[in-house]
Amino acid sequence: MENFLEEKIENGERVSPILPENVKNYLIDIDGTICDDIPNEEPERMLTAEVYPDALETLNKWYDEGHIIxxxxxxxxxxxxxxxxxxxxxxxxxHGLLMGKPRGGNYHWVDNHLVKATRYNGKFTDLVEKSVSIQVFDDGKH
Known part of the structure; x- marks a missing residue:
C-alpha cells in the first residue's frame, strides 16, 4: 500500500502519511457484512458461508476504481x-486482511485521522452524502 501514500509535512515536521484525496481506505467487516454471520465458535462454517453478491460486486468495483480494500x-x-x-x-x-477486531460492536473509534463510519444494514450500494450528528472532543468552546 505504500505507493498510495503521500508524504505530509506540517510545521517542518513529518506527520503520518495521507492518501490522495480521490482514494478511499475502506475497512470492511466480513461476517454479517459480506457474507452469512459466522461466529468464531463455529469455524467449520466459514468455508461454506454464503456470499452477499452486492458486497462482492461493490467492493470489487471500489478496488478497480483504485480504492484500498x-x-x-x-x-x-x-x-x-x-x-x-x-x-x-x-x-x-x-489489499489486506486484519484479524482480531474487538467483538461486540458498538465501537467508538478514536484516531488522529478523520474516520468515517458506515453501518451496514443489509445491502451494499454506492455511498451517498448524508448529514448526521456525531460526538467530538470538547474544544472548550461549547
Missing amino acids: TFFTSRTEEHREYTEIWLKKHGFKY
Missing part, C-alpha cells in the same frame, strides 16, 4: 487460512 474482522489469527481461502474462492479483490 482491507477486511477487518473479529475472526482470530487461527481463522486466517479459512478466511483467505473463502475470499479467494469468491473472487474478492483486496
